[in-house]
Every structure is written in structure tokens, then in C-alpha cells.
Amino acid sequence: MTSPILVGKNARRFTAPSVIPGFGLTFGYTLIYLGLIVLFPLATLIWWSSELGLSGLYAIASEPRVAAALRTTFFISFAAAVIDLFFGLIVAWVLTRYDFAGRRLLDAFVDLPFALPTAVAGISLAALYSPNGWFGAPFADYDIKIAFTRWGILVALVFIGLPFVVRTVQPIVSELEVELEEASATLGAGRLQTVLRVMLPPLAPALLTGFALAFARSIGEYGSVIFIAGNIAYVSEIAPLLIVVKLEQYDVAGATGIATIMLVISFAALLLINLVQAWSRRRFGHV
């Protein structure tokens, strides 16, 4: 990273002198396009919610149906991110450290939830877990319903969040230093002790980051959830769906209120990620 040396008559320049042309054009276009497409519409949302005020937001959040949807979204997203954390670590470990037939293919398929349109994921998960589907039928024999209940939401969010954990943890697993493992072994640690106390701690920041990314994505997820959730008010209704419902009822203020609360939650998750990474850089020297 070059730092501009702003001295003398260059002190008033915005950018350091350079022979490369086009700064004004590209920088100006970047700002205008970013402003028009992203910042101005988001500012409109903030302006709308500032009209509601804190008391207005609180009133919307404490409507029983909204409160139930926010709770459902929050807790199931959290549970899904925990499941992704556990299996994501195993998948990242296996794909990075072991070699077996089909490993590269599986590795490529980890990104499927990024590439598969959410509506397609939604209808296929609903088909799989409905009472007469491949996975739903065995459970239906024991009177357990997965699709069209909260379990369905959990399944969809686990699907959506998995690549975030795997792709965040994978590069760190591949960078684990074999010298540390050897040192640990020569000092008398068993294999399990080495894994738990020498190899897993450096993975903690990446695991936390992956967890927060999966959680933030799950909070906002819509397409893959609504087909399998059943969308029963107070039970299996998610917050993004309630925004759509409010808009269909022309309750723009209500929709804005829920959207603002969701934005606050996902920005808090982002802030957590940045804090974790800052801490990790100090503690481990990498992200």
C-alpha cells in the first residue's frame, strides 16, 4: 500500500500525483453509481425509519406477530450457524487434509448454495423433506414433520450457510504449520490433545468469522426458506416474509420497521466480524 506524501503545493491534492490518467472519471463514476444505486435507496430507508422514531420501531417490533417472526428468524439462524460451524469445520478439515476419490468434485460442490438460485433450493428442499419426499417419508413414519415446520427453516438455513464456514476456515486449515504439530508430539501430547490444543485454537477467528457470515446471511434469507417453512403466523413465519406481507397490505411503515431491525442485526454481525479479525491479527498475525 503506497501512502501519499502530501507536501508543498501537493498538500491540497486529494490524490497523490501519478502519471496514470483517469482518476477523476473513474472515481467520479464510482461515487455517483454507488450513491444512486446503493447509498441513496438505503438512506431513504433510514429516513423512513427515523420518521418512525425509536418508539415507533419498538411498537412495530413488539407487535406479537412481528416479535414472533423476529424471534423465529434470530434463533433458527443462530442454530443453523452452530450446525454449519460444526459440520463446516469437519468438511473443511477433510477436504484440505485428506485425499480420497472425489475430493475435488466435492470441494467444487461446496459452493452450490452460492450458485443455485434460492427459489430452486427452496422447492427442492421442500420436495425432499415433505412427508412423501426422500427424507421426509422416513421421519413421517415416526410422525415427525420437517417440511412446513420450524425444522424446515433450520434445514434451509443450514444449506444456505454451509459454504460461508467452509470457505472461511479452509485456507487457515491448509496453512496450519506442521512444525507445531511435531513440536506438540515430541513434547508428549497425544494426537487428540495436539488437535484440540494446538491446531484448533488458531482456527478460532476463522470459525467465528464463518459463523457470523452464515448467521448474517440466514437472518436475511428469503427464497430458500419460504417454500419449506409453511409460513404459519406466530410459528414458522420469518422476518423477511413479514416484510413482504406488510408490503402486500400497503403497510410500508411496518415493512420499513422490520427491515431496519434486520439491518441493525446484520450490521452488528459485520461489526463482530471486523472486531474478531482485528483481534486475530494481533493474536495470530493472520485473519
Add this chain to the structure above:
Amino acid sequence: MFEIAIAPADDRGAKFRPVTQDSPLARYALIVTAVLFLALFLLAPLAIVFVEAFSKGIAPFLAAFDDPDALAAIRLTLLVAALAVPANLVFGLAASWSIAKFSFPGKSILVTLIDLPFSVSPVVAGLVYVLVFGGQGLFGPWLAAHGVQIIFAVPGIVLATIFVTFPFVARELIPLMQEQGKVEEEAALTLGASGFKTFLTVTLPNIKWGLLYGVLLCNARAMGEFGAVSVVSGHIRGLTNTIPLQVEILYNEYNNVAAFALAVLLAGLALVTLGLKTFLEWRHADALAGRARRH
């Protein structure tokens, strides 16, 4: 350094295991767990799309594409991608040029703001455009007075799609062009090439694979976007339904075969995208930005 200490000596036979390897049992259990989990959670949902689409044979599958509404949805999806992807491509080039080739204060804030759409729920992305252009929105009354419709029409769908695919090209190009620095461009310019010629003959060849990578991901999301588009579309058959929205309508009408037939198109797009992406990461890894920060 100490390989000799841990290298398997022949006379110890097959039972010897280096201290840095997990026991065969643990290894086997972990591989089985990972493969089973991926098969159940990733491969099964993909497989069921094709199974359901062809569950009644080839003819009903093909019949799903005889529907004028389905064809209109395919045309609209192609149109939206044809507008949204180039728009974000041009933006990605402009943003990465200004961010990677120049120093200015507030750069990291700008990079964070470019990534912002990824942390916004698709439904909220649709909602913000309703707040700007909708009937009760900021410009709603003015637009209505002038007979311009953006929400529940194609312009709203294009705008919402641009929003959700906004960072894809830029976030691939910015780190890539930062890694490559500006020495080659400076050399070309001091040798007398014009700025535009420098971009075309020096910069573009350096970033072409990264650019293609970003465009691929941007296009996949643009064609498959559901939440944001659903909010602004109005679901008018034959007019404002993209493929994902048409899939939803058919599915809700219990027209499973037709819904999954259209879903096969999108699943095929996802497979092609994954295939090309994997190929680029394998064949042109050195021409892509550091693999550590994907997505």
C-alpha cells in the same frame, strides 16, 4: 528439518504412522461424516430437481416450455441479466481502476461501502426501491403524474437486480489490481501510449480471467435472484415474471413438473457456473485475486 525422525522406516512395516497424521479410524470417520453431510445437504437437493422434472417422462418436461408465460419469463430473465451485468461490469472496472491505481483518503470506507449490498437481505433490497419509486415512495407521486412506472415493472426488476449483484465484479477486480500494482501501466504511459490504449493492451489482458470470474458469479446471481425481484415485480404473468418467480407461481399451483422443469434451467446455469468457476480457479489461479477471501 526433522523428517528423518518421523519418516516411516521400512522395517517397521505398515503400522507406523507419522505423528502429524490422524489415526486411520478418525480419518475414516471424519471422511464418512463429511461426505454423508455434503451428499444429504448439497447433492440431494440438486438431484431432486432433475428427478422431479423428469418424473412423468420427457414429454411433460418439454411441454412446460410450450407455455407462453414460461417463454416470457425466460426472455425477461435474459433481458434483466443483459442490462444488470454490463452495468456492474462497467462499475467494477471504474471502481477497481480508481481504487487500485491511486491513493486517496477514505479508500477503505469506499471498499466497505461497495460490499454493502451483500449484507443487506434481498427482501430489504427490494423494499428500498419501493420506498424510492413506489406509489407511497419518495418519487411515487411525481412518477405517477408523468406516467412512468418503475415498481411492478421491468425497470424496478433491473434496478433491484443491479443492487443485489452490485459488488461481484468490483470485489474480484479490486484486490486483483491491487496485487498487480501499477508499474506496467506506468511503463506503457511513459513510452507514449494513451490512457485508453494502456488500459486495453496492458491492464485488460492482466485482469481478463478475474473479470470473467466476477462476471460469471454476477450473472448467476442476476438470473437467479428471487427475493429482491419478488418484492418489486408485482408478479404479472407474461410481463414481470422472471424464471425464479415463474417457478414460484407454478409450484404454488401444484404444477410440480412445470415448476421443476424451469428449475432445471436454473440448476443447469448453477452447474455451468460452478464448472467454469472451478476451471478458472484450477487453470488460472495465478490470474485471480488471492483465494483466501472468496465470497
